[in-house]
Amino acid sequence: MGFKTPDHYFGSLDAAIFSRMEEANLSSKIDCSGFKVPDGYFENLDGKIFGSIEKEETSKIASLFSWKKAAYLTGIAASVILIFNILSNTSDELTFEDLETASIESYLMNEDLNAYDIAPYLGSNEINPDDFVKTTIKTSDIEDYLLQNSDVESLITD
Amino acid sequence: MDSEFELVNRLRSEPTKELAFKELISLYKERLYWHIRNIVRSHDDADDVLQNTFIKVFRNIHSFKGESKLFSWMYRIATNEALTQLNQNAKRNLLSLEDYQQQTIDNLKADVYFEGNEIQLKLQRAIATLPHKQQLVFNMKYFQDIKYSEMSEILETSEGALKASYHIAVRKIEKFLTKN
Numbered sequence: 001m002g003f004k005t006p007d008h009y010f011g012s013l014d015a016a017i018f019s020r021m022e023e024a025n026l027s028s029k030i031d032c033s034g035f036k037v038p039d040g041y042f043e044n045l046d047g048k049i050f051g052s053i054e055k056e057e058t059s060k061i062a063s064l065f066s067w068k069k070a071a072y073l074t075g076i077a078a079s080v081i082l083i084f085n086i087l088s089n090t091s092d093e094l095t096f097e098d099l100e101t102a103s104i105e106s107y108l109m110n111e112d113l114n115a116y117d118i119a120p121y122l123g124s125n126e127i128n129p130d131d132f133v134k135t136t137i138k139t140s141d142i143e144d145y146l147l148q149n150s151d152v153e154s155l156i157t158d
Numbered sequence: 159m160d161s162e163f164e165l166v167n168r169l170r171s172e173p174t175k176e177l178a179f180k181e182l183i184s185l186y187k188e189r190l191y192w193h194i195r196n197i198v199r200s201h202d203d204a205d206d207v208l209q210n211t212f213i214k215v216f217r218n219i220h221s222f223k224g225e226s227k228l229f230s231w232m233y234r235i236a237t238n239e240a241l242t243q244l245n246q247n248a249k250r251n252l253l254s255l256e257d258y259q260q261q262t263i264d265n266l267k268a269d270v271y272f273e274g275n276e277i278q279l280k281l282q283r284a285i286a287t288l289p290h291k292q293q294l295v296f297n298m299k300y301f302q303d304i305k306y307s308e309m310s311e312i313l314e315t316s317e318g319a320l321k322a323s324y325h326i327a328v329r330k331i332e333k334f335l336t337k338n
Contacts, residue, residue: 019325022332023300029335030281033301034196034266034274041205042191046183049212050176056213 162228168217179216186229187212189302190236196297197240197263199282201271207243211236230311237294259286268329277335284334288327296322296327
């Protein structure tokens with residue numbers, strides 16, 4: 001005849017027929033999930049999605065703006081402190097200490113400093129060992145945590 | 159495939175992306191919604207996840223490589239977002255994922271967006287006893303009648319494995335319904 005079948009077709013045919021029968025039996029009892037949606041939900045969905053996108057973009061701009069505003073206001077405040085110190089000083093001479101404090105404050109507020117930048121200038125008497133919490137975590141506790149938290153898998157798979 | 163290629167190009171181009179995105183939402187919103195709803199069960203959660211899915215698609219369209227169909231890629235994002243939502247809700251309620259799923263089914267009785275009867279509630283309980291991936295396979299085949307070839311692309315599993323998984327799921331569910 002010239003026709004041919006896939007490999008092992010007839011061997012798996014019984015299983016396929018019985019599976020179809022089981023599915024047909026199930027769907028004769030239950031043909032839908034029972035879930036429903038609010039009226040007009042799909043019609044109004046576009047507006048909600050675009051609204052969320054716009055809201056996200058506006059809040060990104062606002063947070064950038066408020067950071068810049070804070071930096072700007074801090075700079076003004078530091079300048080005001082400096083001017084006030086200069087003007088309120090009864091002595092005719094402006095001392096190095098007056099300038100130093102105000103300019104140091106301004107520098108500290110405006111420069112992007114991290115802990116490593118400041119650490120060399122801290123004496124050991126300024127650091128209290130009690131401020132550092134010593135925590136030892138047992139290996140068995142880590143294992144228990146990993147076993148109980150199934151979404152850790154998402155950290156190690158795509 | 160050409161029309162999909164053209165749609166992706168329009169989604170990536172600044173002057174045309176908004177209109178193209180509206181078209182994309184219109185094409186896929188219902189299918190994606192029902193896929194998500196079958197996972198999270200609550201309409202409010204499904205609504206959140208669906209919106210997050212479309213926003214992620216909008217933001218990441220440039221990273222879509224075209225190795226699979228656009229729909230498969232979106233479906234994958236929707237699945238991951240839905241599973242993340244479930245896990246987050248379970249943690250927030252200090253429950254295991256299995257216990258949280260049972261809780262969502264208990265809540266269906268009083269849910270205005272569930273019009274099912276006792277047998278449909280039992281079916282949900284039966285589905286919740288399956289391994290997570292098998293739940294996905296069952297929902298996608300039984301309720302959405304997704305072809306195995308499409309499912310294979312979405313779940314990155316062979317068609318043969320999916321067929322076997324589905325038929326095992328049907329058998330387990332039949333057993334559960336008979337026993338209960």
